[in-house]
Amino acid sequence: MSRQGMAAHTQTRIRTDRFADSYTLLGRELGRGKFAVVKKCLEKATGREFAAKFLRKRRKGEDCRLDIINEIAVLELAARSPHVVDLHEVYETPAEIVLVLECAAGGEIFQQCVAEQDEAFTEQDVIRLVRQILRGVAFLHQHNVVHLDLKPQNILLTSSSPLGDIRIVDFGLSRRVDAVREVREILGTPEYVAPEVLSYEPISTATDMWSIGVLTYVMLTGESPFLGDTKQETFLNISQVNVQFPPDVFQGISDQAIDFIRSLLVKNPRKRAKAEQCLQHPWLDPAPAPAVELAAPAQADLEQAPVSEGSSGPEEDEELVLVASYMMPCPCRQLRGLEVRETELAGVRKPFPALQEIAQELVF
Numbered sequence: 001m002s003r004q005g006m007a008a009h010t011q012t013r014i015r016t017d018r019f020a021d022s023y024t025l026l027g028r029e030l031g032r033g034k035f036a037v038v039k040k041c042l043e044k045a046t047g048r049e050f051a052a053k054f055l056r057k058r059r060k061g062e063d064c065r066l067d068i069i070n071e072i073a074v075l076e077l078a079a080r081s082p083h084v085v086d087l088h089e090v091y092e093t094p095a096e097i098v099l100v101l102e103c104a105a106g107g108e109i110f111q112q113c114v115a116e117q118d119e120a121f122t123e124q125d126v127i128r129l130v131r132q133i134l135r136g137v138a139f140l141h142q143h144n145v146v147h148l149d150l151k152p153q154n155i156l157l158t159s160s161s162p163l164g165d166i167r168i169v170d171f172g173l174s175r176r177v178d179a180v181r182e183v184r185e186i187l188g189t190p191e192y193v194a195p196e197v198l199s200y201e202p203i204s205t206a207t208d209m210w211s212i213g214v215l216t217y218v219m220l221t222g223e224s225p226f227l228g229d230t231k232q233e234t235f236l237n238i239s240q241v242n243v244q245f246p247p248d249v250f251q252g253i254s255d256q257a258i259d260f261i262r263s264l265l266v267k268n269p270r271k272r273a274k275a276e277q278c279l280q281h282p283w284l285d286p287a288p289a290p291a292v293e294l295a296a297p298a299q300a301d302l303e304q305a306p307v308s309e310g311s312s313g314p315e316e317d318e319e320l321v322l323v324a325s326y327m328m329p330c331p332c333r334q335l336r337g338l339e340v341r342e343t344e345l346a347g348v349r350k351p352f353p354a355l356q357e358i359a360q361e362l363v364f
């Protein structure tokens, strides 16, 4: 893998004492990727729960320690964003590096993306969560870092019921964009990669924005817009921007949501909306209601205002106000599980696959 755009240093002290002396592993795995397994653990000294990500240093016969150092450096840089998972500690053994991360107990948003109607996200949920994803990604982009693997499996929740807040994870493919001149290999997960990645054109912050367009489509409908029966079909759909918004699939979803997705699924990266612009899209940032004279609330009322369980700070308080201004009901999943839609692309595109069918592989 190209090392262009990768950080070579970290600030976190890398501990070489035994992880097991300070942490107890709990229960089953939280998840796994190609070269890592993530397990819940308890810090003995504090009783706090964390997620330990055990990363193999040797992969396919190659020493990949520097890839992990880059992942750590990006997590350090993003420590000030509340929407990126926190890095607590790092351990190293001869074979592995262990990242002790904040535990995002609500799991992957993927579960809700493919859930039945009752448990699936409503449009209001998606608005709140996409706003948080954009804030996290805008933070990275302001620091010239691209994630390059944004997909529902890498967007976690602090809690699932009640629906908590977003934590972005897996910075294994992240790069500094100012240092990347060309990409010699195709990075990312097939369904979410941008056309420029497939045509070996330069990657940029816009590459993540494409993935956010795909992600939003999946969060709202449970369907993957470009997924074909084969990787080749998926790539063809992406490079031709073969995207449909069938009325049955989008029943009950606002036109503004579709407009938002369209602003991101644009072939020319320069014409794609940027993270900061997206945050101002009317779908996410409705124009303020005409000024109405409201009686100022009494101080006592302010002090007793209820706090949302999913709230993690002043930013979420602001969101409560915005969410309250969206009153449109949205039965996003009315047609979930019914027939596959018939479109011109019926032979090419297929509905979102079941969890176990997802190939979480890199493309080379």
Ligand SMILES: Nc1ncnc2c1ncn2[C@@H]1O[C@H](COP(=O)(O)OP(=O)(O)OP(=O)(O)O)[C@@H](O)[C@H]1O
Pocket: 030, 031, 032, 033, 034, 035, 036, 037, 038, 051, 053, 085, 101, 102, 103, 104, 105, 107, 108, 153, 154, 156, 169, 170, 171, 172, 360
């Ligand atoms: N901090 C966390 N809290 C809870 N679960 C987590 C956390 N970090 C990762 N996971 C779970 O573990 C899975 C794998 O983690 P991650 O994507 O970081 O591994 P990876 O090996 O880098 O993956 P990939 O092969 O897709 O690049 C995630 O999809 C998620 O389900």
